Structures are given as C-alpha cells and as structure tokens.
Amino acid sequence: MRLLSTRRARTAVVAIAVGSLALTACGGDSDSQTKDDSKTQDDAKEQSEAVAYGDAEASKGPAAPVEGSREGGTIRVYQQTDFSHLDPGQIYVSDAGLLSVLIHRGLTTFVEDDEGGLTVVGDIATDSGTPSEGGKVWTFTLKDGIKDEDGDPIDSGDVRHTVERLYAKHITDGPTYLQQWLSGEGTKYREALPEGPYNGDHLPDDVLETPDDKTVVFKFDTPRPDLPQALAMAGYSIVPEEKDTKEKYDQKPTAIGPYKIDEVNSGKNMKLVRNDEWSAETDPKRHAFVDGWDITFNHDRVDQSKRLAADRGDAKNGIQFSGAVDTSQIKSIVSNEETNARTIKGYAPYVWQLNMNMDRIKDKKIRDAITYALPNADILRPDGGSYGGEPAGGLLAPTVPGYEKGYDPYGKIENPQGDIEKAKELLKEAGAEGQSLVYGYANVPHRQEQAIIIEKALEKAGFEVEKKEIDQATYYERVGKVDNGLDIYMTGWGQDWPSISTVIPPLYDGDQLADGSAVYSHINDDKVNSEIDRILKITDPEEATTEWQKLHRYIVEEINPAAPLYFTKQLQIHGSNVGGARYSSEKSYIDVSRLFLKS
Amino acid sequence: MLRFLIRRLSSAFVILILISAFTFLIFFAAPRDPAVLACGKNCTEAAKDIIRDNLGLNDPIAQQYWEFMRGIVMGRDFSVGRCDAPCLGVSFNTDLMVWDTIVDRLPLTLSLSLGGLVIFLTLGLGAGLMAAAKKGTVTDKTLSSMSLVFSSMQIYFLGPIVLGALVFSSGIMESPRYVPITEDPLGWFTGLLIPWFVMALIFTAQYTRMSRSSMIEQLQEEHVRTARAKGMSRPYVFFRYAWRGSLIPIVTILGMDLGALLGGAIVTEMTFSLAGIGRLAVDAVTNIDLPLTMGVMLIGATFILMCNVVVDAAYAYIDPRVRLG
Known part of the structure; x- marks a missing residue:
C-alpha cells in the first residue's frame, strides 16, 4: 500500500492556505488553454509492463551510463516537510523512500531502462534470488565488496538482523509483508520475536537461515513469488547489526548507498556527502555523479515551483524531490517552452475511487447509478486537471502490470462528464429515488471543491446528499472503521511494487475486513475472497496477471464496490543545470539515482 | 519594584x-x-x-x-x-x-521578530509623529492614507507579491533564508531583509496610525497646552510631554505584538519558507505531537506573559502617575 501520505497532505493544506490568494487569482482550469503534452495512455504502456527478474549479469555494477554525465557539484533539493523517517524499517511513504535510494541498499532493487521498463535485480545480493520448493524457499547470495560507511563489510548476519529488528516494538511504520509472510498475519508475527533480536533471540532456521556469511535463505509456508519485489522496498534496506541504535537509528542511520548523511537539522535541512566506501562496481542501479545533496525543508509546492521556474542562483542546480508543480503554476510552466523542457512527467501509481459502503448500499443498481452519475473530469479538476491525472475507467492504475488500456465498463473515460440519465433510470429501477447518501470527505480545499461537484451530480441524478467534513489528519482512520456512519467516501491507493497483488488483496479481500483495514468499501464476496487466495499462490507472473485481470473485471462489473474516479499523474520541474533528469516508473518521482550537474 | x-x-x-x-x-x-x-x-x-x-x-x-x-x-x-x-x-x-528543538528554532524567530520590530517601530513612530505634527497637511494625509492601505493588507498577500517582484522575476535579491548572525552577519541581514520589509510595511502602518492619533490626543491635553503657554519651545513640549504620554497605548499594543511574534510568527515563517517557532507550532498541531504542542504553547505563553510584565513595568517610567507596588 501507498496511501497518499496524510502527513504530507496536511502540510500541503497549510501551504495551500498560505498561498490561497495566489491560487484564487490563478486558479480555474489551469490547463484548459494549454497544449496538453501530459502523459497519455500510450506512455502508460511502458509503465504497466510486467517486471522482469534479473540474473547475476543484470545485477552487476556499474549502472548503465548516462549521456553527458560529469562529476562534481551539489544538487539543491527543495522539499516541503522533513522526511518522516530515516530508519529503513520505518520507511513506507515515498519521500523517505526516495531518499533511501541515495543512502540505503537492500537485498534487491529495481533498475529501469530508458522506456521506464523495470527489472528487479540483486542490489547487495548477486541476483534477484533463487526460488525452490515451488516458491516457498528463496535463497540469496551476497556480493563481495559491500561495506557500510565505516568500511565494515555487510554479511548475512546483518541481513538477518535487518529482518529480525522489524519484529521489535519500536518498528511500527514500515511495511509488514515480509514479517507476515514469515511469521503470521496482522500483528501476530510480533509474537515470534517480541523483543526483536536485541536480547539474543533469533528466528528459527526453518523461517530464516544464514548458513554462512554470504547466504540468506527465507522459508515460507506458502509460495511467495513476489518476494524479490517486496525486498526492493525501502523498508527492507539493510541495517548493519553493529550500527543499530534502536530508536535512535531513525535520527542517524548508517549508509550503505552512494551517499551518507553529513548533517541533519530536523525540520530545517539535511546534507548528504559521498560515501567513500560505496563501490559503483557493486551497484547496478545508482550513480554518484554529484559530490553532495543539500536538502532544505519548509518549501511548499508554490515556493518550490516558483524558485525552480525562475531558475536563478542555487535553483539552477535544484530539483523537487517528492513535491510536484503547484496546480496554480501548471499553466505558466507547461505553456513556456523553456520551463516545460525542464519538467518531467509520468503516471503516478494512485487510483482515486469513490467507495460505496456495501453494508449500507446493498443494491448494486444504486451503486451503478452513483457510478454513472459522477463527472470524473470535473472531479479531477481541483486535483490538477489533465496534468494532475485523467479519468479512470477501472480500479487499476496504468502503472500496474495487467492494467487494461481502454477498460471502461461504466463509460467514465468515454463520457467523463457522467451520464445523469442512465443514473436516474437505474435509481428508478431500484425504487430508490430520493435516497439519501452521507458523503464523507477531508477538510482540505481540493476535497471540499470535489465534494460540491459530487453533491451536485448526485442530486441531479435523484439522490439526497448529506456532506460530512472529516479532519484530514484522521480521515483514513475514520473511513477505515467498519462502522463509519458514511455511505460514500473517496480514497487513493497505489501499488507497493508493480503487481496487482499489492492492490486487489488489501482493498477487496473481505477476509481482511476489520477496523483499520483498507477494505474501505466493505466488500465481502466469497468468490473474490477465494480467488484472491488462489491467485496469490500462482508463481508464474504472467499467469497470475491474467487471473488478476479477470478478478478485477469481476469486481468492477459484477459487484462495483467503488466507482473509479481518476488516475494520478506526476509533474515536476528541475533547474536548468541539472542533467540526467527523467521520470522513475518505480518511484513515481524524478530518478535521483542518475542526476548530474552540467557545469 | x-x-x-x-x-x-x-x-x-x-x-x-x-x-x-x-x-x-x-x-x-x-x-x-x-x-x-x-x-x-x-x-x-x-x-x-x-x-x-x-x-x-x-x-x-x-x-x-x-x-x-x-x-x-x-x-x-x-x-x-x-x-x-x-x-x-x-x-x-x-x-x-x-527543548532542544525549540532552542534550535528560537534564534530565527528572535531575529525575525526583533529585527522587524526595530524597523517598524522606528518607521511607525516616526511617521506617526510627523503626521501628528503636520496634522491636516498633505504629509499627514499621505501618511494616513498609506497606513490605511498597508494596515489592511496581510503578510500572506503582500509576501508573495514582494517575493515575485524582488526574487523570482527580477533576481534583485535572493530568497529569504536564515543564517546565524554569529556565522555570517551580512548573510543574516540580507537573508531576513525581505521578511522584515514586508512585516515592517504592515506593522509600520498600524503603528503610524496609532502613534498619530495618540499624539494628536496628547497635544490637546491641558498639561501640554500649559507647557506651551509657559513659553517652552514646541519641540521640547512635543517630545518631553506629548510624545511620552502618547507612548502608553503604543507600549501596551507593542507588548502584545512582541509576545505574539516571539511565540511564533506563523504566517510570516510560512510565507517565507523559514523554520522558526511558528513553523514548529504548525508542525506540532498537524502531527498531533503532544510534547511539541505543550512545548511551543508554554514558550509562546511565557513570552506573552513576560512582555506584559515588562510593559507594566515600563508604564511607571513613561507615566509618572503610575506607581508599581
């Protein structure tokens, strides 16, 4: 899961409040008069191709050359908020995930070709892993010459420690896939190692085995074909055993990647310098062209966009990290040839959908009526218009392998203004004209604008809408409760790695339905639940993808638990002296692993 | 005392x-x-x-x-x-x-508040006195009109305009930033010049209006007219009697403004991407961070209370009728 970070979203609210006048002055359909060269469905093709598994050759360094690259200089990063975490075990959201590319390394990682195609390869491992026993056992061998920033070698004991510390109580914010696959669902896995490895306890060899300094063996009770991709998450990056300071590690982690932290002033700035112990020969993904990174916080999107568009002084060497061009400035930036040439664009992994609480809206005809009534294009407008996303026909993003271009059973792409007549007809058939709907939405400006659009459309179709504003800070907590008192509410979701297995099971597996789960629509369909269990065990990625596609169609067409609203897109800008800039399909932001300064 | x-x-x-x-x-x-x-x-x-x-x-x-x-x-x-x-x-x-975080952020907020205060107090009082001294003239009307316009503006409106004109469009100045005065006095000064300038425009206007009206009121007081009748020079009476009396309401408001600024100039810091106590307060609330909320709240309250004590003590020096005890 990658929920849109509520922390970042909240800070954005403040930023938007501060810049509200500017937004008002320049707002409206920011791109309606601009030649639209945002990413299209054809561009999505590369982003949604199946991930390849790389062999030992593909896992060797150095990374593919970057045309025109040179060494030296410091890149300036303008970032809105401080990184949520530095301890890899706590990293889930994308800002810290992007930083981890520079300072952390894991067993595996993704490398990307010029078209955005992804291959999972060995990072500190010699390859992407060797499965046996039908995918229940995975063996990794560590490369030679991997050292931390102090020059101490990384061995299998460090990998074991990295995994086992994830069971400790102070690790609460990172991914839990691996722990749950090894030791049990929910928080049950913590019982296997309540104190982590800190008092000398370890996972048994029939779960995690390190027979020698170079070999790591994971043993599961069911096939885990996605393990190499899961291990590429920033949350599974290596923490050297001797350097682990438990809670304090979040303030000063030990680097294994090409850069190390030289200075951190929480909430103000961070400086990275070269990690001299990192060897490009071992790294198939990262370059280290620049000498360092100077990251300053407290630059909201408006400030980031203005500084970088103006391209003066330090900003010539500047980039946005996990920020995007502010919606109020999209038009001026993309309509100017010079600034547009300094933008990067691509599909982000998030799909926004309007969940329909199936405990309260039991009749599919009513859910269909809601779906037909929604004007997806209008709903998208407050979130950036065509440069911020595009109307969605299904519930899978263009970034996920298995995405079907043009899939549009409710005509949301073909008719993004909605079909009120069809909605009225369905509502009449259901005998539910005048049905009241409680709509919950977050109290931030763009959601408030969207609420008005949704309310008007649904009322035109014959519903009575009662709007309920929810504090953004607790929005997902509120809608994540089984008894949430709401009929309809929006949520955004993105894949953790390029596989439908990180989208459909968490969102639509009724067996997971509980307070705090992501089954926001409360769908609980026997066929869906059993199909999820079956497909998760398929080891052939292509076969699995085909089966996921069928299940996706069944969910959308036969159940319709959530109306597809829009896919999101990314638009960032960088300074004129920054070279090697491209969009990263994996991270959905600028690819920081290959940037250089032109002079 | x-x-x-x-x-x-x-x-x-x-x-x-x-x-x-x-x-x-x-x-x-x-x-x-x-x-x-x-x-x-x-x-x-x-x-x-x-x-x-x-x-x-x-x-x-x-x-x-x-x-x-x-x-x-x-x-x-x-x-x-x-x-x-x-x-x-x-x-x-x-x-x-x-505590460490607050101590780390405090120098910026102190620099921002005290630097801005020196500018807006000097300009505001000076302009107010001039307007009062030349009551009814073109100078008075011009200063009064300008103060009316600027006092009705907000930092989040004026700040982006000034940044756009001086930084992003023309490149005349660099974006605001904070460097400790002990490390780079010139960088400290130039880095905070724009925030000071914008704060000063708005606060100066308020203090000009206040200073002018208070001064005009004082000039009509009996003891001032008596002093003039006794043959004292106009400048002497102006500063020795009228100005001193006119400071009482200004000091009262200044104490509250300064306390609030030291407690965190939230809008100013957000507008100019600066990380002081104000930004910390926003972070504390948005992150539901109890210890930080308590810390920022107590520091802000302490500044406001201390400024009020200082203001009360200052009354005794400004107004001979006031006795502390």
Missing part, C-alpha cells in the same frame, strides 16, 4: 500551570489519535495499541501530566536517552528532545 516583580511573576507562573493543564486536557479531548500517524499499513487496533504504549499514551492522563511537569523540573529518561531539565519531553514525530 521587587514586590511588583514577585507578584507578577508568581501570577504568571500560575497562569502557565493552568495553560499547560488546559492544553493537556484539550489534546486528549480532541478526537485525534497520534498513533495513527506512526501506524503504517492496515492500522489495526492492535498495531495502534503498541504505538500508544511506545508513546506512553496508555498511562492515565493525570500520570502523564504529572510526569511531563516533573520532567520540566527534574528531567526524564526516554528510550532515546536522558532528557535533562527543563525537559519538555520527546517529540512523537521526530524522537528529538522538544
């Missing part, structure tokens, strides 16, 4: 205790759970309970409050290390000592 100080500081201390208790209770009364922000995926009740336990939120509220207040005097031990007195706890969000 000593009795006055003891009495006022004692009452300030009681107010601080009440504010801390009130803030603590409000935090727990609000339907927001800090555990949610550190809970990652599929945030189940069991997962949240582990986090609440880590944060000490499962203890009774009275016990948490007692430990917080005791920490201010005695210091406390946390899993991230010893927090020496005055310990304001450890931030839920960053795991850093709140």
Whole structure:
C-alpha cells in the first residue's frame, strides 16, 4: 500500500492556505488553454509492463551510463516537510523512500531502462534470488565488496538482523509483508520475536537461515513469488547489526548507498556527502555523479515551483524531490517552452475511487447509478486537471502490470462528464429515488471543491446528499472503521511494487475486513475472497496477471464496490543545470539515482 | 519594584500551570489519535495499541501530566536517552528532545521578530509623529492614507507579491533564508531583509496610525497646552510631554505584538519558507505531537506573559502617575 501520505497532505493544506490568494487569482482550469503534452495512455504502456527478474549479469555494477554525465557539484533539493523517517524499517511513504535510494541498499532493487521498463535485480545480493520448493524457499547470495560507511563489510548476519529488528516494538511504520509472510498475519508475527533480536533471540532456521556469511535463505509456508519485489522496498534496506541504535537509528542511520548523511537539522535541512566506501562496481542501479545533496525543508509546492521556474542562483542546480508543480503554476510552466523542457512527467501509481459502503448500499443498481452519475473530469479538476491525472475507467492504475488500456465498463473515460440519465433510470429501477447518501470527505480545499461537484451530480441524478467534513489528519482512520456512519467516501491507493497483488488483496479481500483495514468499501464476496487466495499462490507472473485481470473485471462489473474516479499523474520541474533528469516508473518521482550537474 | 516583580511573576507562573493543564486536557479531548500517524499499513487496533504504549499514551492522563511537569523540573529518561531539565519531553514525530528543538528554532524567530520590530517601530513612530505634527497637511494625509492601505493588507498577500517582484522575476535579491548572525552577519541581514520589509510595511502602518492619533490626543491635553503657554519651545513640549504620554497605548499594543511574534510568527515563517517557532507550532498541531504542542504553547505563553510584565513595568517610567507596588 501507498496511501497518499496524510502527513504530507496536511502540510500541503497549510501551504495551500498560505498561498490561497495566489491560487484564487490563478486558479480555474489551469490547463484548459494549454497544449496538453501530459502523459497519455500510450506512455502508460511502458509503465504497466510486467517486471522482469534479473540474473547475476543484470545485477552487476556499474549502472548503465548516462549521456553527458560529469562529476562534481551539489544538487539543491527543495522539499516541503522533513522526511518522516530515516530508519529503513520505518520507511513506507515515498519521500523517505526516495531518499533511501541515495543512502540505503537492500537485498534487491529495481533498475529501469530508458522506456521506464523495470527489472528487479540483486542490489547487495548477486541476483534477484533463487526460488525452490515451488516458491516457498528463496535463497540469496551476497556480493563481495559491500561495506557500510565505516568500511565494515555487510554479511548475512546483518541481513538477518535487518529482518529480525522489524519484529521489535519500536518498528511500527514500515511495511509488514515480509514479517507476515514469515511469521503470521496482522500483528501476530510480533509474537515470534517480541523483543526483536536485541536480547539474543533469533528466528528459527526453518523461517530464516544464514548458513554462512554470504547466504540468506527465507522459508515460507506458502509460495511467495513476489518476494524479490517486496525486498526492493525501502523498508527492507539493510541495517548493519553493529550500527543499530534502536530508536535512535531513525535520527542517524548508517549508509550503505552512494551517499551518507553529513548533517541533519530536523525540520530545517539535511546534507548528504559521498560515501567513500560505496563501490559503483557493486551497484547496478545508482550513480554518484554529484559530490553532495543539500536538502532544505519548509518549501511548499508554490515556493518550490516558483524558485525552480525562475531558475536563478542555487535553483539552477535544484530539483523537487517528492513535491510536484503547484496546480496554480501548471499553466505558466507547461505553456513556456523553456520551463516545460525542464519538467518531467509520468503516471503516478494512485487510483482515486469513490467507495460505496456495501453494508449500507446493498443494491448494486444504486451503486451503478452513483457510478454513472459522477463527472470524473470535473472531479479531477481541483486535483490538477489533465496534468494532475485523467479519468479512470477501472480500479487499476496504468502503472500496474495487467492494467487494461481502454477498460471502461461504466463509460467514465468515454463520457467523463457522467451520464445523469442512465443514473436516474437505474435509481428508478431500484425504487430508490430520493435516497439519501452521507458523503464523507477531508477538510482540505481540493476535497471540499470535489465534494460540491459530487453533491451536485448526485442530486441531479435523484439522490439526497448529506456532506460530512472529516479532519484530514484522521480521515483514513475514520473511513477505515467498519462502522463509519458514511455511505460514500473517496480514497487513493497505489501499488507497493508493480503487481496487482499489492492492490486487489488489501482493498477487496473481505477476509481482511476489520477496523483499520483498507477494505474501505466493505466488500465481502466469497468468490473474490477465494480467488484472491488462489491467485496469490500462482508463481508464474504472467499467469497470475491474467487471473488478476479477470478478478478485477469481476469486481468492477459484477459487484462495483467503488466507482473509479481518476488516475494520478506526476509533474515536476528541475533547474536548468541539472542533467540526467527523467521520470522513475518505480518511484513515481524524478530518478535521483542518475542526476548530474552540467557545469 | 521587587514586590511588583514577585507578584507578577508568581501570577504568571500560575497562569502557565493552568495553560499547560488546559492544553493537556484539550489534546486528549480532541478526537485525534497520534498513533495513527506512526501506524503504517492496515492500522489495526492492535498495531495502534503498541504505538500508544511506545508513546506512553496508555498511562492515565493525570500520570502523564504529572510526569511531563516533573520532567520540566527534574528531567526524564526516554528510550532515546536522558532528557535533562527543563525537559519538555520527546517529540512523537521526530524522537528529538522538544527543548532542544525549540532552542534550535528560537534564534530565527528572535531575529525575525526583533529585527522587524526595530524597523517598524522606528518607521511607525516616526511617521506617526510627523503626521501628528503636520496634522491636516498633505504629509499627514499621505501618511494616513498609506497606513490605511498597508494596515489592511496581510503578510500572506503582500509576501508573495514582494517575493515575485524582488526574487523570482527580477533576481534583485535572493530568497529569504536564515543564517546565524554569529556565522555570517551580512548573510543574516540580507537573508531576513525581505521578511522584515514586508512585516515592517504592515506593522509600520498600524503603528503610524496609532502613534498619530495618540499624539494628536496628547497635544490637546491641558498639561501640554500649559507647557506651551509657559513659553517652552514646541519641540521640547512635543517630545518631553506629548510624545511620552502618547507612548502608553503604543507600549501596551507593542507588548502584545512582541509576545505574539516571539511565540511564533506563523504566517510570516510560512510565507517565507523559514523554520522558526511558528513553523514548529504548525508542525506540532498537524502531527498531533503532544510534547511539541505543550512545548511551543508554554514558550509562546511565557513570552506573552513576560512582555506584559515588562510593559507594566515600563508604564511607571513613561507615566509618572503610575506607581508599581
């Protein structure tokens, strides 16, 4: 899961409040008069191709050359908020995930070709892993010459420690896939190692085995074909055993990647310098062209966009990290040839959908009526218009392998203004004209604008809408409760790695339905639940993808638990002296692993 | 004087205790759970309970409050290390000592507030005096009109305009930034010039209006007219009698403004991407960070209370009729 970070979203609210006048002055359909060269469905093709598994050759360094690259200089990063975490075990959201590319390394990682195609390869491992026993056992061998920033070698004991510390109580914010696959669902896995490895306890060899300094063996009770991709998450990056300071590690982690932290002033700035112990020969993904990174916080999107568009002084060497061009400035930036040439664009992994609480809206005809009534294009407008996303026909993003271009059973792409007549007809058939709907939405400006659009459309179709504003800070907590008192509410979701297995099971597996789960629509369909269990065990990625596609169609067409609203897109800008800039399909932001300064 | 100080500081201390208790209770009364922000995926009740336990939120509220207040005097031990007195706890969000964070952010807020204050007070009082002295003339009308326009503006409106004109479009100046005055005095000055300028435009206008009206009122007082009738020179009467009397309402407002600015110039810091106490206050609230909220709240309240004590003491020097005791 990658929920849109509520922390970042909240800070954005403040930023938007501060810049509200500017937004008002320049707002409206920011791109309606601009030649639209945002990413299209054809561009999505590369982003949604199946991930390849790389062999030992593909896992060797150095990374593919970057045309025109040179060494030296410091890149300036303008970032809105401080990184949520530095301890890899706590990293889930994308800002810290992007930083981890520079300072952390894991067993595996993704490398990307010029078209955005992804291959999972060995990072500190010699390859992407060797499965046996039908995918229940995975063996990794560590490369030679991997050292931390102090020059101490990384061995299998460090990998074991990295995994086992994830069971400790102070690790609460990172991914839990691996722990749950090894030791049990929910928080049950913590019982296997309540104190982590800190008092000398370890996972048994029939779960995690390190027979020698170079070999790591994971043993599961069911096939885990996605393990190499899961291990590429920033949350599974290596923490050297001797350097682990438990809670304090979040303030000063030990680097294994090409850069190390030289200075951190929480909430103000961070400086990275070269990690001299990192060897490009071992790294198939990262370059280290620049000498360092100077990251300053407290630059909201408006400030980031203005500084970088103006391209003066330090900003010539500047980039946005996990920020995007502010919606109020999209038009001026993309309509100017010079600034547009300094933008990067691509599909982000998030799909926004309007969940329909199936405990309260039991009749599919009513859910269909809601779906037909929604004007997806209008709903998208407050979130950036065509440069911020595009109307969605299904519930899978263009970034996920298995995405079907043009899939549009409710005509949301073909008719993004909605079909009120069809909605009225369905509502009449259901005998539910005048049905009241409680709509919950977050109290931030763009959601408030969207609420008005949704309310008007649904009322035109014959519903009575009662709007309920929810504090953004607790929005997902509120809608994540089984008894949430709401009929309809929006949520955004993105894949953790390029596989439908990180989208459909968490969102639509009724067996997971509980307070705090992501089954926001409360769908609980026997066929869906059993199909999820079956497909998760398929080891052939292509076969699995085909089966996921069928299940996706069944969910959308036969159940319709959530109306597809829009896919999101990314638009960032960088300074004129920054070279090697491209969009990263994996991270959905600028690819920081290959940037250089032109002079 | 000593009795006055003891009495006022004692009452300030009681107010601080009440504010801390009130803030603590409000935090727990609000339907927001800090555990949610550190809970990652599929945030189940069991997962949240582990986090609440880590944060000490499962203890009774009275016990948490007692430990917080005791920490201010005695210091406390946390899993991230010893927090020496005055310990304001450890931030839920960053795991850093709140006191250290506040001390780290304070120089910027002090620089921003005091630097701005020197400018707007000098210009505001000067313009107000000039307008009062030339009441009814073109100078008075011009200054009054300008102050009316600028006092009706807000920093979040004027700030982006000034940044656009001086930084992004023309490149005449660099974006605002803070460097300690001890490291680079020139960089400190130039880095804060734009925020000072914008703050000064708005505050100067307010102080011009206040200073002008207060001065005009004073010039009509009987003791001022008597002084003139006794043959004292106009400048002497103007500054010795009228100006001194006109300062009382200005000092009152200044004390409140300065306290508020030192407690965190939230809008100014947000507008100019600066990280001071104001930004910290926003972070504390948005991140549901109890220790940081308490810390920022207490620091802000302390500044406001101290400024009020200073203002009250200043009355005695400005107005001979006032006696402290």
